[in-house]
Amino acid sequence: MILHLTINGREQAVDCEPYETLLNLLRRVGFTGAKRVCESGECGACAVLVDGRAVDSCIMLAAQADGSRVTTVEGLGDLRDLSAVQTAFADNGAVQCGFCIPGMIVAATSYLEENPEPTEEQIRHVFVGNLCRCTGYVKPVEAVLTAARRMRSGGNGD
Ligand code: FES
Numbered sequence: 001m002i003l004h005l006t007i008n009g010r011e012q013a014v015d016c017e018p019y020e021t022l023l024n025l026l027r028r029v030g031f032t033g034a035k036r037v038c039e040s041g042e043c044g045a046c047a048v049l050v051d052g053r054a055v056d057s058c059i060m061l062a063a064q065a066d067g068s069r070v071t072t073v074e075g076l077g078d079l080r081d082l083s084a085v086q087t088a089f090a091d092n093g094a095v096q097c098g099f100c101i102p103g104m105i106v107a108a109t110s111y112l113e114e115n116p117e118p119t120e121e122q123i124r125h126v127f128v129g130n131l132c133r134c135t136g137y138v139k140p141v142e143a144v145l146t147a148a149r150r151m152r153s154g155g156n157g158d
């Protein structure tokens with residue numbers, strides 16, 4: 001079947017099998033920022049935005065995203081133009097092995113759209129769906145607080 005998706009701002013027609021997951025499709029067409037870890041909706045490493053909402057792409061069929069806007073961590077910013085959340089993760093030293101980080105950044109980006117002035121406790125709650133073995137969550141939570149503060153003052157941290 002042919003799906004029509006807008007991936008990171010670019011419209012694409014992509015052939016896929018009816019049983020293919022969105023995670024598999026995205027990685028197959030080159031967006032490897034979404035990580036393949038548990039493949040059971042437990043770890044959040046595969047999170048992407050579908051029409052602005054964070055979803056675990058390993059438990060969503062690609063066909064369910066037909067006609068949607070899909071944004072991966074690559075679509076949020078790049079090395080020349082990082083998003084506020086990406087910049088804050090770097091500035092706060094919130095990245096260790098990095099495997100969970102795309103999912104954390106996607107989840108935090110989605111949440112800050114809803115709540116631009118989150119408390120530390122609220123951010124910790126956002127990350128219940130993102131397993132991280134390295135950081136203990138302290139630095140990532142600080143990074144989201146930093147990003148939120150900078151976004152409210154109109155900057156991205158540059
Ligand atoms: S790989 Fe999708 S939630 Fe873990």
Ligand code: FES
Nearest residue numbers: 097100132133134
């Ligand atoms: S930084 Fe290693 S799993 Fe989170």
